[in-house]
Amino acid sequence: MERERTAELERWNARQALAETMIPLIGNLYRNYGVVPSIHGRRLINQSPVEILKAHRFARKLNDTELPIEETLSVLAALVELQPRSASIDLAKLVLRYREAGNGRDLLEFLREELEPALGASPRHGAGVDVVLYGFGRIGRLLARILISHAGNGEGLRLRAIVVRRGAENDLLKRASLLRRDSIHGPFEGTITVDVENNTILANGTLIQVIYSDDPSTVDYEAYGIRDAIVVDNTGRWRDREGLENHLKNTGVARVLLTAPGKGDIKNVVYGINHTTIEPDDRVLSAASCTTNAIVPVLKAVNDAYGVRHGHVETVHSYTNDQNLTDNFHKGDRRGRSAPMNMVITQTGAASAVAKALPELAGKLTGNAIRVPTPDVSMAILNLQLETPTSVEEVNSYLRGLSLDSTLQQQIDFTDSPEVVSTDFVGSHRAGIVDGLATICDGTNLVLYVWYDNEFGYSSQVVRVLEHMAATHPRVLPERAATVEAHTGQLSIV
Known part of the structure; x- marks a missing residue:
């Protein structure tokens, strides 16, 4: 037992030393070339060695295997040599693709092909x-x-x-x-x-x-x-x-x-869903609401795979500055009652706002809200009637796959921990996090629970819209995203 304990400690210290070696390489790529390294969408900028190791461990959600830091370090060192520019580069995806499609090629040769769009570009000093x-x-x-x-x-x-x-x-x-x-x-x-x-x-x-x-x-x-x-x-x-x-x-x-949420003809933009509809002459835009940003990506994923006939969205939302600390006059119904002391039934426009970003669901959703005595992190409960039947295992596998490698990876996250509570999601960069253990499904009746940091997760979405408006959003590489078969849950790199 003592020998095993010593070996584990030595292994941890060795891996921590490798993570420490990565930090100056990450900083070099970011400061000098505008490159943002990540692992399955988790940014490595300004992270401690322990946080870097946690990101590698998170990768086990893809194939039950922790991502070897030795392999990501090799990719990172090669990136410094290649000097790509203005790109968000996922080290985990490059490692997996090199294993599967390297075909004996030198790592640098493989990376030159995968990262070709970001190589040879001139720096844009002063172009902010x-x-x-x-x-x-x-x-x-x-x-x-x-x-x-x-x-x-x-x-x-x-x-x-x-x-x-x-x-x-x-x-x-x-x-x-x-x-x-x-x-x-x-x-x-x-x-x-x-x-x-x-x-x-x-x-x-x-x-x-x-x-x-x-x-x-x-x-x-x-x-x-x-x-x-x-x-x-x-x-x-x-x-x-x-x-x-x-x-x-x-x-x-x-x-x-x-x-x-913008009124009238103002475009309500949810990044990852309809941001490509932004035109150069759109001078006034809206980033919609925190709830709309949390639910629309999940709704699109479910609608694409199974079809949504109709549904109800119930948001359990943290209180906001619009409410009173103690009972006092408020022009809105019920919002005058003490926010830290009460659950407050109120209205939400999120269900109707979905149609602005996802027109195919227009008229199919109703919605309501309950403000609760917590300062941050909310939850949306999606009660959906589907066109095509599914199961808990199937829909969870599908959404987990999207969270790991898809065009909605920045918007949808997934958890299946039996111990998580709202404070665990403070600071999440994702628009919404599906709680897999809370999923209920009986054929065409599906209930999903989606956590979201209504402050930080929403702010991250706003910045993504800003980057798109300014044409400064870094190119996401490798470009070829994985596909997830909706009815099998199997994830494959294409």
Whole structure:
């Protein structure tokens, strides 16, 4: 037993040393070439050696085998030699494909073929796109954290400014403190410096101008060197085209993205589903709601495989700032009652909003919501009547496969742990996480439980829409995604 214990510790230390070796290679690729290495969609940027090892262990969900770190390290070292540019590269998929289709070729030769679209490209120094956050609440601050962490070599989205109404004499210090400390998502990972005289916040090398205004049409962004910017309106004050177009009256603003469901003819975009419908002349867009982003990818997957006749969406949603801490007047029904003390039945537009992103389900869904006394992470319960019968095992296998390797990999995650609860999903980058152990199926009657971080998961989706609007979303490689046969659950690389 003692010998076995010693051997296991030595093995752990050896693997940890390999993970430590990977860190400077990952940083080199990210900072110098705009390459984001990942393992089955889990980013390795700014991760500790232990987190890197956890990502390798996660790979066992694909074929019950932990991904050998020796193999991913070899691929990573080869990437540094090849110097691809502006790409999101999945090391696990490359390892698996090299095993299956390498055919005795040298690793570098194989990678040159797989990564050809990202090789030989010229760096785009100075080609970043300016972003302004109009509002700095829960979503605004998380967007700032993500944009700062994605700054890389400056070729992508560049957070240039935030616009807020002055709330106090020491407003700037308070804004910076809220960015630095978060009761739900923890401390900011990095350093923050405040320049009160110039109204700027310097966060991990990103210089952010703080602009005070309560009228979007009066800000002179060009006075701060901001041009052709995308303004992300996360205030919720304006949701129609007329109100949001006030941003476009500014010099320096090219487009507007709303972080709430848009009204009227505004396109509601769920990244991964209908983001390709964005046209260059779409100057005002919406990133829909957190619930819509969580359920639409799963609904599309189920509808594609089995067909949805009709269904009901019930969201069990964490309370938000729109509710009261204690009972007080509120213009909305029931929302005036104390949020931390009550479950509150309220309305959700998510079911009807699905049709804007997924027209084939128009008129097929109803919806309702229950606000509950938790600060973050919500759940959507999808009660669906299918066209084609299935089983728990089949539909779970199908959705698990999509979460590991598909075009919906960034949107759908999957868990089958018998011990997970809502706090386990705080900080999830995915739009929604299917809880496989809660799945109920009896032929054509299917009930799915989908967790989602209604703050961070949604903010990650917003950034993906931003990257698409700005044409800065990194190319995802290898390009050939796996396919999952809906009625067998078998995953195969094609």
